Amino acid sequence: MPNNQNITLNPNFKLLNTHTIDALSLNIIVSEHIATGLIHYHLAHPSDENAFLIGFRTQPMTDKGEAHILEHTSLCGSQKYPVRDPFFSMIKRSLNTFMNAFTAADWTAYPFATQNRQDYFNLLSVYLDATFFPNLNPLDFAQEGIRVELDDNGKPTFKGIVFNEMKGAMSGEIDQLYHTLARHLFPTTTYHYNSGGEPSAITDLTHDDLVKFHQSHYHPSNAVVMSFGNIELTDIQEKLHNDALAVGEKTFGKGHKHASLLEQKLTKPIQVTETYSVDSLKPKQTHHVVAWLLPTILDAKQRLALRLLEGVLVEHSGSPLRAFLESHPLASAPSPLLGLDDSHYQMVFYAGVRGSESQHADEIENGILDVLRQVADNPISAEEIETILHQIEIDQRHIGGDSMPYGLNLILEGFSTAIHDGNPVDVWDIDDNLNWLREQVQNPQFIHDLTYEHLLNNTHRVRLTLIPDDKKAEKQAQEEQAKLDNIEQTLNDEKREQLQQFAKDLAERQATADDIDLLPKVGLADIPADIQFKTGKKSPIVLSGQDSVIYEYEAGTNGLYYYQLLLPLDKHEAVINHPDLPTYLTLISEVGTKDIDARSLQALQARHSSGVTVRVSQRTSPNDPEKMDSFLVIATRSLSRKLEAIDLLKTVLNDTIFSETDRIKELLTQKQMGWQSRLTNSGHAYALQTASRNMSKINRLEYVRGGLPALNQLTEFLENAEQNPTLWQDLTNRLTELHAYIKTLPKQALIIAEKEHLEKLKTAISNSWKETVDLSKNTLQNHTFNVNNDNVAWLAQTNVFHNAMAFQAVPAEHADAPALMVLSSVLRNNYLHRAIRETGGAYGGGASYDSNGCAFRFYSYRDPRCEQTFADFLASIDWLLEQKASEKTDLWIEEAILGLMAGMDKPPSPAGEAVKALFSELHGRNKEWQQAMRAKILAVTLDDLQRVTATYLKDKPCVKATLARFDKAEMLEKLGFKLEKVI
Structure with a gap:
């Protein structure tokens, strides 16, 4: 442990604790902002990729989605940055290696990472102002969350980005399974509710509800900050204090710290049957899942012991419970909900199957309990115990970071513990607790006692049988329409005029150009001259x-x-x-x-x-x-x-x-x-794949x-x-x-x-590989296949559209490839984001150049529209060709290049860096090739963008694809799509 006297804090913070983890090169410093009570965990590490996260305990007690919609709306402008869309604007003005925001079941977090110091403090300033001092404009709430608009026939309809996002999310089978089970497993606490929002309940949320939720939950005492990397702690804390905490001390009176609550324990197990939405009824569509509510995540030793028990039961296909579920004659497969879930305040253990019939519930539950008794009542071999301990050690030692920056991976691993007032150091440094566990397993009764205490004798057990209902989606649509019909009955001329004016105001706000010069930025000069490329x-x-x-x-x-x-x-x-x-x-x-x-x-x-x-x-x-x-x-x-x-x-x-x-x-x-x-x-990945299927x-x-x-x-x-x-x-x-x-x-x-x-x-x-093997080969028939170029609509179980359009383009070495790369970002940043997301209401959309597929592609996902979105794709082409060279277009190109370079320079994990370098060389894209591509991208001009747009996109053949609801078949046929069905 370091000497506390050598740690310097900003004078507005007091030191709470320190801890060193030599194996991870981490020096963890825990401090508290004296005036507001905000807790700051700083993970000092030699990495140049610095990461930051601010998160809040958000514990909604409704299904209206207030936490999720607040996450969206808080990023739509703040006191210091009164820009309509600072989050997406900063993506364009940054060299970030990660930017996002998450709404979990009981917390909301705003993380970012970057390798550029100035960029770090730019993003930090925007994030702090967005979370503590958002404007929460009613028009932004209407855009991001929910609103009522009148359609072309004067009929009311619901619109909103999160509304459409959750329509898409909640059409998923496993999302329905998880949230249905949570309602019964957690009858009284926040986990009973869908923090993302149920579409049927989102329509009841008001702007006033949103403002009150922010006032209650986004208070410094209800927040945890985590930072990682080699930037000095005092510099980060100075920014925290000056940009947010000092400014806000007088305004933080309404909020408070929200305590995590224990669920009321069931006195006996319960069995429930519910339904989920399917497009058509088939045999073997029923889920049977048994779930146990466990202790909190705060006891690190107990949590690790339950991880061991999970390993004994389901670590691999040879583990007894997994083997039982995988081979069960009355089911097709184990449930995706399987094993220990320690992401909430109280842990949960799941066991179950999918692909069954409703009448098998008792037999499957009894079989699961029988397996647990067999495991508990018979000795577990030392070899099997050592296998699980070995897996725990591998998980602990593996340095991730290929999909998310390593520092953010570490932060998120510990954050759910910290937000519930636990000690995240126990998550990052498990050696002492692992040694304790090795001692405990010497007791032959250890697994027996764990199994009986937490599973077999645990009365807080829920068995859910989830059966298919091919009429459920239709019923939900009818209920939504009934709500709209009721709204229509209340509309007089004055209210209609108000709705029309509100829609007009929103459209004007969406069309108004932001003064993005209010936002900080980095420029092309901040891009490193050389790429990092691992040599072996x-x-x-x-x-x-x-x-x-x-x-x-x-x-x-x-x-x-x-x-x-x-x-x-x-x-x-x-x-x-x-x-x-x-x-x-x-x-x-x-x-x-x-x-x-x-x-x-x-x-x-x-x-x-x-x-x-x-x-x-x-x-x-x-x-x-x-x-x-x-x-x-x-x-x-x-x-x-x-x-x-x-x-x-x-x-x-x-x-x-x-x-x-x-x-x-x-x-x-x-x-x-x-x-x-x-x-x-x-859905959008499959739409993109379908649209560009014949281009390479x-x-x-x-x-x-x-x-x-x-x-x-x-x-x-x-x-x-x-x-x-x-x-x-x-x-x-x-x-x-x-x-x-x-x-x-x-x-x-x-x-x-x-x-x-x-x-x-x-x-x-x-x-x-010392032994010589017979290298004589048998012969294999070479199969060939043809793919047509039809516009294809795949009908699937979804409540929204996923749209794609593809044009034939060129491979990566072609002289036009750099311009196509920049073009995709310019179109996405400056036209498609506004047209498809803000105005159209889709969760997202954009354009991309795929050098592997030799295709230029447009896409949207969780989109309430189809035909209009394809029109927007084409309109973006005309828009680009109409632009005249100016400072504005120079800025668009600079922003696009910044984004491309940030993606190219994103550092992988140590092992991932080596794998990436080797396969880049094997696939003909070595360091020199990538360095040359970098120079070509930096040289792209508006003339280049317009030339490739005219060459490959304007009035050129294209292929359209969409993933859509089954009841949209007739409409899609009229639009010229060939219908395919996911069976």
Whole structure:
């Protein structure tokens, strides 16, 4: 622990605690703002990527969505920055590596990260003013939340961005499952309600409700601030005090700290049956989930012990409860709600199934309880306990940061504990508690006592049976219409005029150009001249008797190593095109080998590694849309002392067999059901994929093999195999043939670790592949396929549209590629955001240039409109061509370039940086190539943008696609779409 006397704070803060975690290079300093009570956790770290988060305890007691709509509206202008849209404006004026805001069940957080010091303080100033001093203009509330407008026929209709967002979110099967269960599991506390807002209740929220919620909840004493990186603590605290806390001391009288409340304990378990919305009734659509309410997250030892219990029960497919749920004859797959949820104040344990029938509820619940008794009443092997402890250690040591900055990952891991007055240090530094847990498991009764206390003897247990209802969406639409009819009955001439004037005022506000010079910014001069590119070492190695190469990267991996096998596929077209390749990738590390069955292999993987993953890495050639570079990649990570993981990859590649058809059925059914339930959250991705499906070889392949046609093919296969079991043997034969070909392909290796471990790891890899194998290949039939260019509407279970339009463009090396990249950002920032989101009411939309797909694409998601949005896409093209060179257009281009550079320069994790660098080189995009692309982007002008717009977009052929509700079929046919249905 550091000497507190050496820590300097701003004089307006007092020191509460410090803690050092050497393994993570963290010095944690906890302080409190003396006047207001705001708590600040500073994670001092040598990283140049500095992160910040301010969060508030938000505990709504309605379904009106006040916390969520406040999150949106607070970012629509503030006292210091009276700009209509400072959040999206700052995205354009920043080199941020992350900017967002989140509404969780019981807190709202505003995080950002950047590598530029000036940018950090710019964003900090905007975020502080937005949260503590938002304007909360009624027109912004109407735009972001909910309003009533009169349509062209004078009929009232509901509009609002969050309203449409939640319509899309709550059409998802798993969202309905989670929120329905929460209502019964939490009868009296905030978790009973949907903090995002139920669409039927959002319509009752008023602007006054919103203002009162802000006054009550956005108070410094109700807030937690976390910062990470190498900026001095005193500099951050000076900004906190001067920009917000000192200014606001006189105005912070109405709010207070909201205490987290314990749920009233049920005196006996309950069983409930509810419904969820589906488009059509089919067999096996019922969910059965059992949930237990557990203690709070504040006791770190207890929380870790329950994580151990979760691991014993469901860590991998060989764990007893997961194995029971995966193979249950009365269900298709485990529930997505499975295991320990420690994201709320009180933890929850879930166990259940999907793809069942309502009459099986008792049998499934009793079976779950029987498994728990068997686990509790029989000794757990020391090997299994060590496996779970090993997984906990891997999770703790793994440095993420590839999808979100590492510092923000750390912050968010600890934030939910801090916001409930717990000690987040216990989340970041678990070594002492892990040692305590190792001592406890020496007691043979430890797992027995945990299971009985928290599960078997816990009376706060809810069993939910969620059954399908194909009329529910229609009923909800009728209820919404009835509410609108009631509003219409109250409308007199005066009220109609008020609504019309309000709509006019909103339209004028949306059309008014902001004075964005009020906002701070960074410029092109702040962009680093050179890109960061990890360099490694390429060494010769013999793998399976063949001369090959190993790529070695030294990185700060916190005691882990990352090992991958690379099998180049460029000369093996039959593998790339094989119709069963996606199934092969799903199964290969999940089924058994010639020596052990599938569940035993899962246990072996968990014992020695993070698991084995298999994927294909492929990119379109920089020069040719019909060529691509492909690698089959088999990967794992493990503790540096666990060399056994290296042989796991050899076992998976050399010894896998595809004879366990029951296991294959389980896995493919899980894949199909999970795929379907994720559609509503990925609708725009599938629309984009559909629209650009024929514009490059890789796009055709990914659409047919991984798009919605592939989902339908999988669904049809499972249905046909139910009637004709011989199809399973046919699949086994095809996979066996494919595997026999793949395992003889030449191999390369990648190893990433700390310097002192690289040599022994390289030796272990060499020894692992010392044996020469038969490299003679069987022959594979090369499959070909064609894709049409129809405008396609996919009908799916969704309450909103996801729209896309694609134009043929060029590959990455083409001279026009940089201008197309900048063009997409200019269109999104300056036309599409306003037209599609603000005016149109969609949750989001924009444009993108896809060099992999050789396509320029427009998109919208969670969109209440269809035809009008496609018109907006086309209108943006005309708008761009009409622009004249000016300071304004120069600014647009500068903002677009800033955003592109921030994305290109976003630092990955230490291991991710090495993986990214290697595959960039393998796919023809090395450091020199990227540096040259950077220079070309910086040189783009308005003339370039207008030239590529005229060349590739204006009056050029395009393909449209949408993901839409089933009841929109007739409308979509009239618009010229070919209808496809997600079955």
